Amino acid sequence: MGIAERKEKQKKDIKKMILDASMKLIIDEGFENITMRKIADLIEYSPTTVYLYFKDKDEIFFQLHELGFQKMLEMNRNLPEIKNPLMRLYKMGENYINFGMQNQEFYDIMFIQQAPMDTIEKMDDCDWALGDTAIGALQNLLQECMEKGLIQKAPVEAVAMAIWGMVHGLVSLAIRNRMGKMVPKENLLSTMHTSLNWLLGTIDNSFVKE
Amino acid sequence: MGIAERKEKQKKDIKKMILDASMKLIIDEGFENITMRKIADLIEYSPTTVYLYFKDKDEIFFQLHELGFQKMLEMNRNLPEIKNPLMRLYKMGENYINFGMQNQEFYDIMFIQQAPMDTIEKMDDCDWALGDTAIGALQNLLQECMEKGLIQKAPVEAVAMAIWGMVHGLVSLAIRNRMGKMVPKENLLSTMHTSLNWLLGTIDNSFVKE
DNA sequence: TTTGATAAATTAACATTGTTAAGTATTTTT
DNA sequence: AAAAATACTTAACAATGTTAATTTATCAAA
Numbered sequence: 443m444g445i446a447e448r449k450e451k452q453k454k455d456i457k458k459m460i461l462d463a464s465m466k467l468i469i470d471e472g473f474e475n476i477t478m479r480k481i482a483d484l485i486e487y488s489p490t491t492v493y494l495y496f497k498d499k500d501e502i503f504f505q506l507h508e509l510g511f512q513k514m515l516e517m518n519r520n521l522p523e524i525k526n527p528l529m530r531l532y533k534m535g536e537n538y539i540n541f542g543m544q545n546q547e548f549y550d551i552m553f554i555q556q557a558p559m560d561t562i563e564k565m566d567d568c569d570w571a572l573g574d575t576a577i578g579a580l581q582n583l584l585q586e587c588m589e590k591g592l593i594q595k596a597p598v599e600a601v602a603m604a605i606w607g608m609v610h611g612l613v614s615l616a617i618r619n620r621m622g623k624m625v626p627k628e629n630l631l632s633t634m635h636t637s638l639n640w641l642l643g644t645i646d647n648s649f650v651k652e
Numbered sequence: 653m654g655i656a657e658r659k660e661k662q663k664k665d666i667k668k669m670i671l672d673a674s675m676k677l678i679i680d681e682g683f684e685n686i687t688m689r690k691i692a693d694l695i696e697y698s699p700t701t702v703y704l705y706f707k708d709k710d711e712i713f714f715q716l717h718e719l720g721f722q723k724m725l726e727m728n729r730n731l732p733e734i735k736n737p738l739m740r741l742y743k744m745g746e747n748y749i750n751f752g753m754q755n756q757e758f759y760d761i762m763f764i765q766q767a768p769m770d771t772i773e774k775m776d777d778c779d780w781a782l783g784d785t786a787i788g789a790l791q792n793l794l795q796e797c798m799e800k801g802l803i804q805k806a807p808v809e810a811v812a813m814a815i816w817g818m819v820h821g822l823v824s825l826a827i828r829n830r831m832g833k834m835v836p837k838e839n840l841l842s843t844m845h846t847s848l849n850w851l852l853g854t855i856d857n858s859f860v861k862e
Numbered sequence: 863t864t865t866g867a868t869a870a871a872t873t874a875a876c877a878t879t880g881t882t883a884a885g886t887a888t889t890t891t892t
Numbered sequence: 893a894a895a896a897a898t899a900c901t902t903a904a905c906a907a908t909g910t911t912a913a914t915t916t917a918t919c920a921a922a
Contacts, residue, residue: 449869474766478909488872490910499909554764556684559829570832577834596850599835604818604847611821612813619769620820622780624787625809637814640806644854659898688880698901700881709880 457495459485461509464502468547473555503557510548511572517541528592528646531583535609535638542613543631554614577606593645601645608641667705669695671719674712678757683765710767717768720758721782727751738802738856741793745819745848752823753841764824787816803855811855818851 463484467476478499482489496502517537524530542549551558562568581602587593612634615621625633643649673694677686688709692699706712727747734740752759761768772778791812797803822844825831835843853859 477907479907490873491871493910494870553825553830554828556828570830573830573832574834594854597846600843600846600850603822603835603843604851607821607825607844607847608814608818609821610825611817611819614824615763615817615820618764618766620763620780620783622783624784625813633810633813634817636807636810637817640810641814641851644804687878689878700902701900703881704899 453495456485457505460492460495460502461505465506465509465547468506468551473547473550500557500561503551503555504561506548507551507558508572510545510552511576513545513548514541514552514576526592527583527586527590528648531587531593532639532642534580534583535605535642536635538609539613539631539634539638542609543616543634546617549613550617553610554617577602580606592647594647596645605641609638612637663705666695667715670702670705670712671715675716675719675757678716678761683757683760710771713761713765713767714771716758717761717765718782720755720762721786723755723758724751724762724786736802737793737796737800738852738858741797741803742849742852744790744793745815745852746845748819749823749841749844749848752819753826753844756827759823760827763820764827787812790816802857804857806855815851819848822847 460481463481464476467480467484471480478492479489481502482492492502496505517540518534521530521533521537524533542553559570562570581598584593584598584601584605588595588598616630616634621630670691673691674686677690677694681690688702689699691712692702702712706715727750728744731740731743731747734743752763769780772780791808794803794808794811794815798805798808826840826844831840
C-alpha cells in the first residue's frame with residue numbers, strides 16, 4: 443500500500459514543519475512570545491490546522507524536548523572513543539555545559555520548563571525516560587570510575603546528583619540571567635568549566651593529596 | 653502632616669494586600685494560573701485598581717522576589733552564631749536547600765523565573781543587587797575558610813559558583829520535576845543533603861586524605 | 863466522468879488574558 | 893460650598909489557546 447505510506451510521510455513532514463517553525467520562533471522571540479497563530483503563519487496554514495497534528499501547545503514543547511535530547515546525544519557521540527572512564531567523565535561534563543550554553547532554548551525546554559513534564563504526566567507511560575537514562579549513564583560511568591580506583595568511593599547516587607546538579611545549576615543560572623554582574627558574560631563559559639574541573643579535580647585520585 | 657503619612661500607610665497596606673493575595677494564589681494554583689483578575693477578586697477591588705499600585709504583572713513578581721530574599725535572610729539569622737566558618741558553610745548550604753524546598757514558589761520566582769529579571773532590566777539601576785550580595789557572602793565565607801586552612805585553596809569565584817550551582821541545580825531540578833523516578837519523593841531532601849555534604853566533605857581539610 | 867465518502871483545512875466563535883482609556887465617586891484643599 | 897486632586901470602576905481592546913461547524917480537496921467505486 444504505497445498510498446497509506448505516502449500519507450504517513452506527508453503527515454510526518456507537516457509535523458516536522460510545525461516543529462521547525464516552533465523552534466525558529468522560540469529562538470527568534472523566546473518562549474513567552476511563541477503563539478499557535480505565529481506557528482501557523484510561519485508554515486502558511488490556518489491556526490487550527492496545527493491542532494490536527496498536535497493535541498495542544500504543550501505537546502509541541504514536549505516534542506521539542508525530545509528533539510533536544512537527540513541533539514544532546516549527537517553531541518556525546520565522541521564519548522565512547524575515550525577509553526579512560528575518568529577522562530570520559532570530564533568530557534561528559536564539558537559537553538553538558540557546552541550543549542546547554544550553545545542551545546539555550548533547547549536546554550530550557552529539556553530541563554527548566556514545566557510544559558513537557560505536564561505532557562508526560564498526562565501520558566499512560568508517565569515517566570521521564572529520557573532524563574532517567576541520561577542520569578543512569580552518569581551513574582554507570584561513576585561506578586566504573588570508582589571500581590577502577592580513579593575517583594574516591596562514595597554513594598553513587600549522591601555523587602551523580604551532585605555533579606548533575608552542579609552543571610545544571612550553572613547552566614540554568616546563566617540561562618535565566620542569574621549570573622548578573624558576578625561573572626562578565628565573556629568569561630561565563632570558561633568560569634563554568636573551571637568550576638566543573640575544580641569539582642572533578644577534588645575527587646580525582648590522580649591528584650596528589652597532601 | 654499626619655494626613656500624608658496616613659495616606660502613605662494606606663498605600664503600603666493595599667500594596668501588601670496585593671502581594672499577599674498574589675502569593676496565596678501562586679501557592680494555591682501555581683504561577684501559570686495567576687491572573688490580575690484573580691488577584692483583584694481576592695482583595696475585593698476591581699482588576700484595574702491593581703495597576704494603580706503596580707506598573708504591571710512583572711512588577712508584582714519582582715516584589716515577591718524581593719520578599720523571598722527577605723524570607724531567606726531570616727532563615728539565615730542563625731548563621732552568625734556559628735563561629736567556625738566551615739561549619740557555617742555547611743549550615744549555609746543546608747539552609748539554602750531547605751529554604752528552596754520549603755518555599756518552592758518563592759524560590760522559583762527568585763532563581764528560575766524570568767519575570768523579575770525583566771523588571772530589573774527596565775530599571776535605571778539595573779543590576780541584581782540581592783543576588784550579588786548573596787553570592788558575595790558565600791565568596792567571603794569561602795575566603796575565610798581558605799585563609800584559616802579549613803578547606804583546600806582554590807579560585808574563590810570558581811568554587812563559589814560550583815557550590816551555588818550545585819545547590820541551585822538540585823533544588824531547581826526538584827522544583828521543576830526533573831528528579832523523576834530517579835529519587836523517590838520521600839528521599840529527595842535527604843539525598844540532596846547527602847550530595848551537599850559529600851561535596852563539602854571532599855574539600856574539608858579535617859577529613860583525612862589517604 | 864460523475865458520485866459519494868473520507869480526509870484535510872479553514873472560518874467563526876468563545877472564554878480568558880494583560881492592559882489602557884474614559885468616566886465616576888470620593889476626599890482634600892481652598 | 894466650589895474646585896482640585898485622588899481613588900476607584902466600567903467599558904473596551906487586542907491577543908491568546910482552543911473548540912465546533914463548515915468548507916474544500918482527495919480519491920476509490922459506480
